[in-house]
Amino acid sequence: MRVFALVNQKGGCGKTTAAINWAGALAARGRRVLLVDLDPQAHATMGLGVAADHAPSLIDVLREEATADEALVCCKGGVWLLPANAALGEFEEQSERAIGPEGALARQLDAMRSAFDEVVLDCPPRVDGVLAANALRAAQTAVLVVETGAFALQGAVQALRVLDEMRADRGEEFDLAVLGTLFDRRTNFARELLVALHARFADEMFETVIRTSVRLREAAACGVPVQVLDPSCRAAEDFDALAGEWLARAGVETPVSA
Numbered sequence: 476m477r478v479f480a481l482v483n484q485k486g487g488c489g490k491t492t493a494a495i496n497w498a499g500a501l502a503a504r505g506r507r508v509l510l511v512d513l514d515p516q517a518h519a520t521m522g523l524g525v526a527a528d529h530a531p532s533l534i535d536v537l538r539e540e541a542t543a544d545e546a547l548v549c550c551k552g553g554v555w556l557l558p559a560n561a562a563l564g565e566f567e568e569q570s571e572r573a574i575g576p577e578g579a580l581a582r583q584l585d586a587m588r589s590a591f592d593e594v595v596l597d598c599p600p601r602v603d604g605v606l607a608a609n610a611l612r613a614a615q616t617a618v619l620v621v622e623t624g625a626f627a628l629q630g631a632v633q634a635l636r637v638l639d640e641m642r643a644d645r646g647e648e649f650d651l652a653v654l655g656t657l658f659d660r661r662t663n664f665a666r667e668l669l670v671a672l673h674a675r676f677a678d679e680m681f682e683t684v685i686r687t688s689v690r691l692r693e694a695a696a697c698g699v700p701v702q703v704l705d706p707s708c709r710a711a712e713d714f715d716a717l718a719g720e721w722l723a724r725a726g727v728e729t730p731v732s733a
């Protein structure tokens with residue numbers, strides 16, 4: 476079971492969109508995929524067609540008031556979801572007084588080791604809280620999601636430095652990777668920026684970049700991964716390529732999705 480967290484303290488850079496559709500693409504290739512929504516905004520939950528007040532949810536599992544089995548929801552496209560709701564925000568505040576709260580998710584995922592091949596963690600837009608700490612403790616890879624817009628390079632360098640410091644301070648062992656999103660190939664600026672990101676991050680950077688596509692917004696509004704809405708659109712192609720690249724990194728061979 477591989478666990479990866481999509482992170483960036485910058486809001487609106489495409490973390491949740493990547494989480495839902497990367498999960499959908501991996502599921503379409505036959506992987507058993509779990510998406511954990513660690514954001515009290517519950518956007519991944521809603522984007523997979525589940526109500527934002529669904530219960531039991533992740534907060535109940537982290538508090539050990541419900542089992543993961545009770546909280547899991549099977550969504551369209553074959554992705555399993557541990558849903559979030561607004562109560563997850565309370566965990567962020569209350570946990571500051573508890574002992575070892577950042578290990579709660581890792582303990583729960585450990586118990587599901589044989590049930591899933593891939594676990595995608597969608598993080599809130601902050602890396603300093605206990606929810607992000609839970610994600611980084613549980614993850615083998617932290618994927619920094621970078622919008623290929625103005626100041627992207629500076630933002631990514633700074634964000635990776637913060638993650639690197641957190642890793643050293645806490646003695647964590649996750650790898651770092653960078654995924655470019657919201658790429659508009661029609662602009663010279665975006666193309667040059669992509670070259671600069673590849674030059675700066677080399678092996679950490681995924682070859683696949685996620686292009687801007689209105690289909691991704693439509694899919695979120697319909698509560699499904701884009702592979703379900705329109706498997707032949709370019710957004711579905713991008714996420715399938717990303718899934719293929721991700722699996723190739725681990726040496727996993729799967730059929731290309733239909």
Ligand SMILES: Nc1ncnc2c1ncn2[C@@H]1O[C@H](COP(=O)(O)OP(=O)(O)OP(=O)(O)O)[C@@H](O)[C@H]1O
Nearest residue numbers: 485486487488489490491492600657686687688692
């Ligand atoms: N590749 C894309 N093409 C078009 N729209 C996109 C793309 N990626 C994301 N969006 C849109 O941009 C907005 C922000 O995306 P998203 O919610 O994925 O970001 P986020 O990083 O998870 O935000 P937050 O920090 O609030 O959690 C959404 O409206 C989403 O539909």
Ligand SMILES: [Mg+2]
Nearest residue numbers: 490491514518
């Ligand atoms: Mg989000």
